[in-house]
Amino acid sequence: MTVPFIDLKPQYETIRAQCEPKLHEIAASQYFVLGPEVAAFEKEVGEYLGVKHGVGCSSGSDALLLALMALDLKPGDQVLCPSWTFFATAGAISRLGLEPVFVDIDPVTYNMCPQATEAALATCTRAKALLPVHIYGLPADVDAFLEIGKRHNLPVIEDCAQSIGAKDATGAMTGTRCTMGTWSFFPTKNLGCFGDGGLVSANDDRLGDYLRMARVHGSKQRYVHEFVGVNARLDALQAAILRIKLPLLERWHAARIANADAYDAIFRSAGGRCTSCAWDESSLQLRFPWRPAAPARAIVNQYVLRVPAAIRDEARDFMKERGVGTEIYYPIPLHLQQCWAHLGQGAGSLPETERAANETIALPIFPELGMERLRYVAQTLVQFVESKSRTFAAAR
Ligand SMILES: Cc1ncc(COP(=O)(O)O)c(C=O)c1O
Structure with missing residues (x-):
């Protein structure tokens, strides 16, 4: 059996009849x-999220970039963010x-x-903003950051x-209670367009105004520029596709969540535990991802589990x-990237991030995966981890 990590084509087939005339x-x-x-x-995505301003970009x-520009910070000001994220953050x-x-x-939630x-x-002298990420569609602790x-x-x-669609501990959508939220509609996201697209959300009118101008070179009226912005506009084609997809998003979230539930059940019954459980010798050496209880919600953009670092790469080869x-999200954490070496946060400075880089694997989770392929993926991994059980006892 062949199981791609992601396959966008089956989903397109379900909306082709709506997309083609629109294009x-x-x-x-x-x-x-x-x-x-x-x-x-x-307007529609703002209503879905429950936020006053949704500014497409x-x-x-x-x-x-637009959200940070809106904060009017000075060069050298510090922004705290995770190293365990995509480069763009x-x-x-x-x-x-x-x-x-x-x-x-946090090693449980990533x-x-x-x-x-x-x-x-406590050690920053010029901290001016916080930039947490809701990684893999798992909500970060919004209340703590607020x-x-x-x-x-x-x-x-x-x-x-x-x-998109993940909910924090109060049941509110992520990206709606802090100063701003930033969104990607890259094709592999739960809501993906036919290329690049994004959004900034805000409830503050002044920020909404600023963002709408910043994406068109700081301009509200053609050829009149109030400040230096950028060209970061959303295309009509992308918006049209996103409008077709938005009403289907909850159905796709539900399919991903059902897939994650099925993986969890197979791994649990094989003796695996959740990332909230310590490694021990009596359980299968596999930690499936934690998800929060309602009213919070994870929308499982990625299903990322852990196996011991000593066998992670071999497990991928076996699969x-x-x-x-x-996939590995992410093989090299940002604090270890060459472009940020001058910051001096070298190897060993973020132990949980570095551990995650060595232990994690993302499995196929797309909505159209289907139970037969999902079972094959899970059983293949379990078979490998079981076959290695003696090695880890020595390795850990
Ligand atoms: C956490 C995170 N931030 C920012 C981005 C950047 O989004 P885009 O690819 O639409 O520029 C991504 C995309 O993968 C991401 O995963």
């Missing part, structure tokens, strides 16, 4: 950038001449750890690139030989 309609209108499709999408990376910070301060993760954030703040932000007078931007695609 033709937009081609015929020749209205390609911003305009009515984008405005309608912004060109990508999740540009959404981060910290890339946007550096791009604006700001300094990322990388914070370790999200930026509030206690580690407090500890990092509280830390309030106490230290720091705005909080939530990187929701992977978390590959048996036709199963897997």
Whole structure:
């Protein structure tokens, strides 16, 4: 059996009949950038999220850039963010001449750890914002970051690139209770367009206004520029596709959650435990991902589990030989990237992040995976981990 890590084609088949005429309609209108499709999408996604301003833009990376620009920080100001995230989170910070301060993760949730954030703040001299990420669609501790932000007078931007539809501990959508939220519609996200697309969310009118201008070179009125912005507009084609997909999003979330439930059940019955359980010799050496209880919700953009570091790469090879695609999110944490070596957060400085880089594997989780392929993936991994059980007892 062959199981790709992700396959977007079956989902397209379910919406092809709606997409094709829409693409033709937009081609015929020749209205390609911003305009009515984008405005309608912004309204609809704002309602879905429960946020006042949804400002469409060109990508999740540009959404981060726009949100940070809106804070009006000075070069050298520090922004605290996780190292365990996609490059763009910290890339946007550096791009604006700001300094990322990388914070370790909570090993259970993989999200930026509030206690580690407090500890990092104690040593920062120019901390001006917090930028937690809801990694893999697992909600970070929004209340803790709001509280830390309030106490230290720091705005909080939530990187929701992977978390559209995820809910925090109060049941509110991620990206709606802090200063701003930033979103990606890259095709592999739960809500993905046909290329690059993104959004910044905010409840504050002044921020909404700023963001709408910042994405068109600081301009509200054509050829009149109030400040230096960027070109970061959302295309009408992308907005039209997103409008077709948005009403189906809850169905796709439910399918991913059902897949995650099925993986959890297979791994549990094989003797595996959740990431909230310590490693011990009596359980299968596999830790499936923690998910929060309602009203919080994880939307499982990725299903990332742990196996002992000593066998992680071999496990991937074993899966590959048996036709199963897997991924590592992320093989090199950001604090260990060459471009941030000058910050001096070298190897050993973020132990939980570094441990995650060596222990984690992402399994196929896309909504159309189906139970037969899912069982094959899970059983293949269990077979490998069981076959190695004697090795780990010695290795750990
Ligand atoms: C956490 C995170 N932040 C930001 C981004 C950037 O989004 P985009 O690829 O749309 O620029 C991504 C994309 O993978 C992401 O996962």
